[in-house]
Amino acid sequence: MIIAIVTGTGLQHEIKNKIYSFRGHIQVKKYVDDADLLESESIVLNEALLSAIKAHPSVRHVQSSAYRTAILKSSNYFDGCVLKGLDEHFDANRLGSYLTAGKFFQKRKGSESDSMVISAHHARVLDVKVGDRLAVHFIREAPKPPLLRYLYISGIYESGVEDVDKQFAWVDIDVIRSVNRWETDEVGALEVFIKEGSKPEEVAAELSAVLPFDLQAVSAQMAFRQLFQWMDLFDINILIIIIVMVVVSAINLSSALMILIVERTRMIGLLKALGAENALITKIFLYKAFVVLTRGLFIGNVVALGYAWMQREWKIIKLDQTAYFVDSVPVHFEPVWILSVNVGTLAVCLLILLLPARYISAIPAAKVLKFE
Structure with missing residues (x-):
């Protein structure tokens, strides 16, 4: 019985930790009908919004993120992915445990980073390693041609969650801002990490009550229902x-x-x-x-x-x-x-x-x- 408990709860705890590490316990973003949609309109980051979120007693940490679909191309292969932009406040210790090679990209003052972190899955498909350069194509609405950026691979991660490894790569959030033509105070979402013992669904409901009408708080449980x-x-x-x-x-x-x-x-x-x-x-x-x-x-x-x-x-x-x-x-x-x-x-x-x-x-x- 004890073995069933420690292994069963262990599997739950480990998988939940991985999900929370990659998207936070709660995401605050523009209100849309499809809560699973990653790309969304930008949020103007201001002190009033941050204060309203941080005022909740269960909130431990808040960081900004943004998402943009792209096509990664190496010398011989290509693969689709979703680029996740991370700001300077992202929890490097939490994400760092999944790095299998290299390191995180370094933010450069006054300009966007020229590096990215890709998954081991993408590294195998593209046949690349740390230090190689990738052509990153951002698809735009017709008749606009795709935007092209060249980014070096600074690190490779592996989470073990297939849906994450096949889908996501990490970049400096300024790369997403540049492609989307956003201002420096615009972000795609705010990722909220809560204290141990707090329930994401309850905190998300309480945050939704104090957020502006055009924003929603989406818990990880809602985003990953199945x-x-x-x-x-x-x-x-x-x-x-x-x-x-x-x-x-x-x-x-x-x-x-x-x-x-x-x-x-x-x-x-x-x-x-x-x-x-x-x-x-x-x-x-x-x-x-x-x-x-x-x-x-x-x-x-x-x-x-x-x-x-x-x-x-x-x-x-x-x-x-x-x-x-x-x-x-x-x-x-x-x-x-x-x-x-x-x-x-x-x-x-x-x-x-x-x-x-x-x-x-x-x-x-x-x-x-x-x-x-």
Whole structure:
């Protein structure tokens, strides 16, 4: 049960962290009917808007971004992508954990950066590496010809989330501003990162209430509905596993207690003859079952938590990253969950053990002693 909890919640935690790293918990952008649309009209960034967002007690960090579709072309190959422009406030530590080669582009004072970070997927398709130059074509409405920019590859990242790796590359936000002919105070969206324990959907709803009428706050859960619905199924799977394991444990323990009672029938009869009440004898057998149960829980906790620790440190069991978005079984320790399972298992098993223990009251002392 503990293994199911630490691995199930670990997978949820790891995938959610990746999604939040790449787009924030919440995005504030122009109101459109399709909340999934990446490219949108610009937002004029001003102190009043930033203050309204940062005033929320759950908001931890705010950064600007912008999106623009483009075609990347190397010497022999080309591939489509969405360029995500990052401002100088982006969380480099969070995104940096996904870099597999090179480094982030350096912003240059007074001009846009001439570098970009592409995914390992794009690097394979285009057959390029760090330091190579790519021709970046920005498609415009006809009859305008595409705009061309040349950018050097400063780094390569790999998230393990196929939808991200196949779609996104990172550039200086000034590149997007230049292509879109935006002013320096215009951005495509504001990415909001919230504090641990806060719920993105609730914070997004509260932010929407204080934003101007033409802006909307879109949570990651809304933007990636299917992925989050898939992760919600983990909770159901974990619950089913816990219920099945508790039922099996209770049945096995009840059977063992029943066998113990049958084997000690003469002792029960003798105790009754000496004046012991049924309640006292029942307590004796329940105490014996309690000792066995707690010993089993202790051994189970040591084995399960030991495995979880080794998996976290050495990543013993690997996964198909294209299917599960991670390359090994992730582990996340939730003390409340672990404690609740132990206490719940102990309580349920002891309650179920009351059923076979009632057999004690049906044992007639006189007949047992006479038979003996």
